[in-house]
Amino acid sequence: xxxxxxxxxxxxxxxxxxxxxxxxxxxxxxxxxxxxxxxxxxxxxxxxxxxxxxxxxxxxxxxxxxxxxxxxxxxxxxxxxxxxxxxxxxxxxxxxxxxxxxxxxxxxxxxxxxxxxxxxxxxxxxxxxxxxxxxxxxxxxxxxxxxxxxxxxxxxxxxxxxxxxxxxxxxxxxxxxxxxxxxxxxxxxxxxxxxxxxxxxxxxxxxxxxxxxxxxxxxxxxxxxxxxxxxxxxxxxxxxxxxxxxxxxxxxxxxxxxxxxxxxxx
Numbered sequence: 001x002x003x004x005x006x007x008x009x010x011x012x013x014x015x016x017x018x019x020x021x022x023x024x025x026x027x028x029x030x031x032x033x034x035x036x037x038x039x040x041x042x043x044x045x046x047x048x049x050x051x052x053x054x055x056x057x058x059x060x061x062x063x064x065x066x067x068x069x070x071x072x073x074x075x076x077x078x079x080x081x082x083x084x085x086x087x088x089x090x091x092x093x094x095x096x097x098x099x100x101x102x103x104x105x106x107x108x109x110x111x112x113x114x115x116x117x118x119x120x121x122x123x124x125x126x127x128x129x130x131x132x133x134x135x136x137x138x139x140x141x142x143x144x145x146x147x148x149x150x151x152x153x154x155x156x157x158x159x160x161x162x163x164x165x166x167x168x169x170x171x172x173x174x175x176x177x178x179x180x181x182x183x184x185x186x187x188x189x190x191x192x193x194x195x196x197x198x199x200x201x202x203x204x205x206x207x208x209x210x211x212x213x214x215x216x217x218x219x220x221x222x223x224x225x226x227x228x229x230x231x232x233x234x235x236x237x238x239x240x241x242x243x244x245x246x247x248x249x250x251x252x253x254x255x256x257x258x259x260x261x262x263x264x265x266x
Contacts, residue, residue, distance in 0.1 A: 002121040003113055010125040014091060018129060021087050022136050028079045029137070033144045036070050067145060067152045068161070072227040075141075076161070077208075081201065081222070084133050084169045089194045091129055092176025095122035096259065097189035105264060119259040123177060123252055130173050134166040157231045164241040168225040171244040172197050174251035181259040221247070 096119065099105040108118050138158065145153035179193035200220040207217035217223040224244050229237025 001117055002124050003117050006108070006113070006118070006121045007124060010095065010122065011128060013094075014125060014129040017087060017090060018132060018136075021083055021133065025079070025083055025133075025137060026140055028083075029075065029140050030144050032074045032079070033067075033071065033141070034148055035074070036067055036149060066154070067149055068154050068157045068231055069228070071141065071145075071158075072161070072231060076165070076227040080137060080165060081168075084130065084137075084165075085172050085197055085201075087129060087133060088126065088169060088173040088176045089190070089197070091126055092173060092180050092193050093186055093189045094180075095126055095177065096180040097183055097186050098180075100184045100264060109264075115260045116256065119181065119256050123255070126173050126177055127170065127252075130169050131166065134162060134169065137165070138162045154231075160233075161227055161230050164225055164227070164230045164237070164244075167241045167245040167248065168222075170248040171221065171251070174248040174255070178251045178255040178258070181255040181262070184262075184264070 099108060105118075109115065141158060141162075142153070142155070145158075175196050176193035179191075179196075180189045183189040183192065200222055203216050203220040204222040207214060207220065207223070221244065224240035226234070226237040226240055230241065
């Protein structure tokens with residue numbers, strides 16, 4: 001059970017932030033898709049040849065033969081991971097820890113609203129924001145792909161890819177939200193909620209460089225999201241995103257339990 005009034009108020013705040021991120025994403029997606037043209041794609045491949053380790057660290061491996069493969073290489077290794085992750089970090093912290101740190105949780109709980117209602121409502125706000133951002137990404141990709149290269153994008157592959165992307169960001173969001181429920185001080189909430197995903201991404205970058213660093217991939221959850229594997233329908237890639245979704249459910253559930261039992265000192 002959630003509070004409709006609280007949900008609407010928090011979603012208005014989310015929309016303002018979403019508009020900023022959607023603007024940035026639109027620009028990047030439009031630019032990257034437009035670069036699928038042979039002459040521009042060759043230029044990107046040259047960068048990969050000149051700086052293989054650096055480009056690989058961002059998941060940009062080049063040599064894509066399809067539009068979907070090109071997008072996997074140049075969008076799903078950095079842009080579509082980092083920008084939605086920033087949204088989860090900002091909103092995840094503000095939805096619970098931000099209220100507690102400022103002393104505003106008193107007014108919420110004296111509405112009167114039960115703790116469970118508050119935490120479930122705030123969770124719904126974060127999940128809704130992540131879902132809207134993912135739907136927007138899909139819509140923008142479809143628009144520019146069809147506009148620039150009609151009938152070259154495999155829509156089924158894109159939908160599978162973005163389903164995996166959604167599960168990944170739900171997992172990241174659950175980390176941020178759990179940190180917000182565990183810590184009452186925003187500096188600790190942000191430290192854990194932002195620190196863990198950022199550290200995991202850095203480990204992913206190191207693992208992408210290959211050679212001796214390859215084993216680092218087993219230390220980061222980003223390895224569970226394999227864009228190329230999802231497009232190819234690999235069982236291992238499918239299992240990976242299911243694990244991410246399962247982890248998100250567990251962490252979101254745990255965050256509710258933690259918040260309901262927490263001593264808020266109010």
